[in-house]
Amino acid sequence: MRVSDAPHLDLDTSWMERMGEWGTAAQPGKRGLTLEDIRIGPYGELPEESDNMSGRPRGAAERPEAYRIGGYTVRSKKEIWLDNATFLYEEALQRQWSSATDIPWETIAPLADDIEEAECALCTFFNEVEFVAGDVPARWVANISPDFFEARNVLLAQVQDEARHMDVFRKRALANGGGLTRVTGATSGFIGGIDLSRDFTEMSSRMHVSGEGAVLTMFRMGELVGQNPAEKRMYRLCAQDEARHVAFGIMHLRYLHATAPERHEEIEAYLDEAENLPLAGGTNPAGPQAETSEALAILLGGGKQHYDEGFRILLAIRKRQLKEYMQRVVSAGFGERFENGRSPVPGRIAELS
Amino acid sequence: MTQTSRVKNLTASVAHIDVPPPKLQWMGHSMQWGTRVTKGEHGLRLGDLNVGIYGEIPQHWEDQSRRPRGAADLPGMPPLPYHLRSKHQVWADSAADLYEEAIQHRWIPATDIPWNALSPLPDDVERAVCQVLTELMQAANAELECITYWQEQMSYGYHEVKQLLAVTALTCARHIDAFRKRCLANGGGLGLESRGRMNRAILESRGGWTEAVVYVYVLRGFYIQNQYRFLLAHAHNAAERVIFAHCLADHARHMTYALDHLKYAINQQDGQRAVIQTLLSIGERTMAREMEEPVQRSALAVVFGGGIEGGRQEGMATWHALVRSAIHEYLDACEWLGVKRNMIHRRLNALLPSDEQLKPPARD
Ligand SMILES: [Fe+2]
Ligand SMILES: [Fe+2]
Numbered sequence: 071m072r073v074s075d076a077p078h079l080d081l082d083t084s085w086m087e088r089m090g091e092w093g094t095a096a097q098p099g100k101r102g103l104t105l106e107d108i109r110i111g112p113y114g115e116l117p118e119e120s121d122n123m124s125g126r127p128r129g130a131a132e133r134p135e136a137y138r139i140g141g142y143t144v145r146s147k148k149e150i151w152l153d154n155a156t157f158l159y160e161e162a163l164q165r166q167w168s169s170a171t172d173i174p175w176e177t178i179a180p181l182a183d184d185i186e187e188a189e190c191a192l193c194t195f196f197n198e199v200e201f202v203a204g205d206v207p208a209r210w211v212a213n214i215s216p217d218f219f220e221a222r223n224v225l226l227a228q229v230q231d232e233a234r235h236m237d238v239f240r241k242r243a244l245a246n247g248g249g250l251t252r253v254t255g256a257t258s259g260f261i262g263g264i265d266l267s268r269d270f271t272e273m274s275s276r277m278h279v280s281g282e283g284a285v286l287t288m289f290r291m292g293e294l295v296g297q298n299p300a301e302k303r304m305y306r307l308c309a310q311d312e313a314r315h316v317a318f319g320i321m322h323l324r325y326l327h328a329t330a331p332e333r334h335e336e337i338e339a340y341l342d343e344a345e346n347l348p349l350a351g352g353t354n355p356a357g358p359q360a361e362t363s364e365a366l367a368i369l370l371g372g373g374k375q376h377y378d379e380g381f382r383i384l385l386a387i388r389k390r391q392l393k394e395y396m397q398r399v400v401s402a403g404f405g406e407r408f409e410n411g412r413s414p415v416p417g418r419i420a421e422l423s
Numbered sequence: 424m425t426q427t428s429r430v431k432n433l434t435a436s437v438a439h440i441d442v443p444p445p446k447l448q449w450m451g452h453s454m455q456w457g458t459r460v461t462k463g464e465h466g467l468r469l470g471d472l473n474v475g476i477y478g479e480i481p482q483h484w485e486d487q488s489r490r491p492r493g494a495a496d497l498p499g500m501p502p503l504p505y506h507l508r509s510k511h512q513v514w515a516d517s518a519a520d521l522y523e524e525a526i527q528h529r530w531i532p533a534t535d536i537p538w539n540a541l542s543p544l545p546d547d548v549e550r551a552v553c554q555v556l557t558e559l560m561q562a563a564n565a566e567l568e569c570i571t572y573w574q575e576q577m578s579y580g581y582h583e584v585k586q587l588l589a590v591t592a593l594t595c596a597r598h599i600d601a602f603r604k605r606c607l608a609n610g611g612g613l614g615l616e617s618r619g620r621m622n623r624a625i626l627e628s629r630g631g632w633t634e635a636v637v638y639v640y641v642l643r644g645f646y647i648q649n650q651y652r653f654l655l656a657h658a659h660n661a662a663e664r665v666i667f668a669h670c671l672a673d674h675a676r677h678m679t680y681a682l683d684h685l686k687y688a689i690n691q692q693d694g695q696r697a698v699i700q701t702l703l704s705i706g707e708r709t710m711a712r713e714m715e716e717p718v719q720r721s722a723l724a725v726v727f728g729g730g731i732e733g734g735r736q737e738g739m740a741t742w743h744a745l746v747r748s749a750i751h752e753y754l755d756a757c758e759w760l761g762v763k764r765n766m767i768h769r770r771l772n773a774l775l776p777s778d779e780q781l782k783p784p785a786r787d
Contacts, residue, residue, distance in 0.1 A: 080717075081731070085554060085717075091613075093611075095608060098539065102536075103604050105533075108603060126557075130557050133615055137620075163529075164534070170526070171466035175462045176462070198489045201582075201585070204589055211571040233522075233585065236582065237522075240491060241472060244460045249455045249457075250477075253495070259504075360448065367445065374445075377442070381442040385440060386436070
């Protein structure tokens, strides 16, 4: 080594005078030490507008010479925030599961060909759509200021959840003789689709509220769809995860409703669009497209010979989807649309009654 | 309520609706009827599914839809922006196993860390721990921002990699979560933000995922890995021990994928080795400057030396040992990849400590 190359490396302690607020001692509570427990003092204060472009953790001391490498486009709190982000993130970590070991795969036994094929068609469909909700939040994460990292963390947990959903449905399709069937194209690059949204809240209303909302209702009916304990458990565990994803969307809309009156009409327009697609369109497994609704009817009825009976249960599921959707939108603060005649949903429910 | 009565209840209101006859056009499309994978000793794992056509992983996957590998196609669907459609751009044979392993080894900062084991540390040591973790948080943040940027562009044909990266990004978030909690739970706070040299290099490497992997894992990964290892050895309590042990194990998985992928890319793609060589030549300078940076280096030395006083001699000697270990591991990895580093950047070379620098101070 040339001596001149050796850097001069003394111990520097000047940074000790340039740290974030000092003297914070968060205490663990009943649920351990949660992100909520450390939202204290200045570390718990969220800016309305984030000017953090260097990616520093919220509350760390700024360094004027740090590079502005963030490139964040979502920087205002109302664009991204929800009040229970810490809860949803911690719950997501507590409720992770493994499709390899938490599903009783040994309980799967050969099924009649029509039932097996219907189950596999549904699994293929879920393989196709599950990761919309993985790809799309992933795309947004790096665009959101880390000052709102709690909300980002919920999205990251969702990306992992969806990876596991994709994986569990692939496992099921290959475990009992059927194999994957044909895709539906439900999540192709359609204008107005979840993938192509240019605004975070628009994306969230399309994905979390209408899309995943419909999937959640269906997963909750997994007891009726599943033919064995493995399938029932698979739907139950997925429903648990979807409930968090839907909650993100509802809670974010609720926050936006409370803080951004100037955006109400815009949100109503997103909801109009979603509601005018019958039942959340092709991403709804119980929706109008034949591939999945016919398969579901076979599963619900217990075979082709009971198709009509199965189809009627499917109609009941659709009705439940609409009712649950309404409850969610009401809870987000946009319920007036169901009373003032703006929304076609109450009429659709009446048709099914 | 029994299932039958539940169903009756459900369907009562729709009994009057006519049921359209099914067309069943979706039937008859399985391309491999009769596939029956069974679970093994470790359950039913993602890699177990790669049988017959489902295990055929093509060199190029032109399909820009979300068609899962092995499913039948539906022509005419508008494409999605999947830009990484060649196997050499993303693949590692270990991805499926690493995915399952990551899920099995998941941990929860809120409840798996014995937070009650924290106890007050001397002010200089607490400051140093908090400073070190602040920069490590930013490194993990750059890693996850980089991963999520690329992961969503990867085509469905290589779902194992997408799935592994989904888990990896959450793992990074979990590290940030644990570090932040440690900083805010023991009377301290966060430190000074990072200068951001390598974070910038990582986020600026937008030419391809393979190139980003070179920056995140080969150039900086060993430095991070050694920080975790040395921090584990110098942990002040059980809480820190558990945190760093988990981080070390997680990071080792990320490194395994990275090196596997690079080896694959080099073997499959003409010219890739030379590109990586160029990237390393440029990146070594940035990495050396990151290591020289006084803030993180000094904070580490204070932790290792048990305070400012100990930091000057013993702490710096330990930091030199850390750097030496990181650079040697880096060079070993380059050799394993077949990427020549006969002439590492002089600045990085200058950081390889002399025997004198590695000596702990004599004690009375
Ligand atoms: Fe899902
Ligand atoms: Fe979801």
